Amino acid sequence: MLDTLVVTTLLGLLAGISVPVLTNVVEGQRLGQAAREVEREMQLAKQKAVSHNRPMRVRFNCPSTGWFRMVELIGTPSQPVAADATSSISRCDTTVYPFPAGDQDPVSRPNLDGPPKRIDPRVVCGTVQTVEFWPDATARYSTGTNPWTLSPTTGISLTMTYKGATATIQVNGLGRISRN
Numbered sequence: 001m002l003d004t005l006v007v008t009t010l011l012g013l014l015a016g017i018s019v020p021v022l023t024n025v026v027e028g029q030r031l032g033q034a035a036r037e038v039e040r041e042m043q044l045a046k047q048k049a050v051s052h053n054r055p056m057r058v059r060f061n062c063p064s065t066g067w068f069r070m071v072e073l074i075g076t077p078s079q080p081v082a083a084d085a086t087s088s089i090s091r092c093d094t095t096v097y098p099f100p101a102g103d104q105d106p107v108s109r110p111n112l113d114g115p116p117k118r119i120d121p122r123v124v125c126g127t128v129q130t131v132e133f134w135p136d137a138t139a140r141y142s143t144g145t146n147p148w149t150l151s152p153t154t155g156i157s158l159t160m161t162y163k164g165a166t167a168t169i170q171v172n173g174l175g176r177i178s179r180n
Contacts, residue, residue: 060128063092072110077147
């Protein structure tokens with residue numbers, strides 16, 4: 001009887017110690033998964049820009065907070081159509097710009113838009129900015145003028161947090177995408 005009581009007490013102590021550790025592991029996995037999804041979408045946008053010779057953007061809070069979407073630039077980098085203005089949310093509207101595209105005619109645009117994707121709602125994104133990839137694989141961001149400015153050497157950052165843990169995705173002007 002005493003042996004059973006001692007073993008039960010030890011198992012209870014071990015369980016009490018391991019639960020917080022397992023909770024931290026799960027939280028880290030949620031943040032890591034969200035960061036990997038965003039990083040993968042940026043890599044795909046860069047790949048499509050190069051392979052299809054078309055500028056591609058990854059827009060955040062598209063169609064609403066916590067969502068993101070890869071979209072093909074309509075028009076040219078110097079003169080994008082109004083729907084591709086930085087402040088426009090119409091490119092996020094899947095009824096106007098469906099995925100997959102209504103036709104696959106290479107002359108009509110857009111053909112390369114992706115579906116909207118949702119970041120885990122428990123993960124909070126810091127300041128987000130649309131990133132544009134050009135066919136030469138360079139990355140750009142909006143400073144209010146067209147064409148968009150080449151990202152700085154240090155890059156632009158997207159910071160994601162979940163319960164105190166942080167993940168940062170960095171995109172520099174050469175189109176290098178890294179996650180910390």
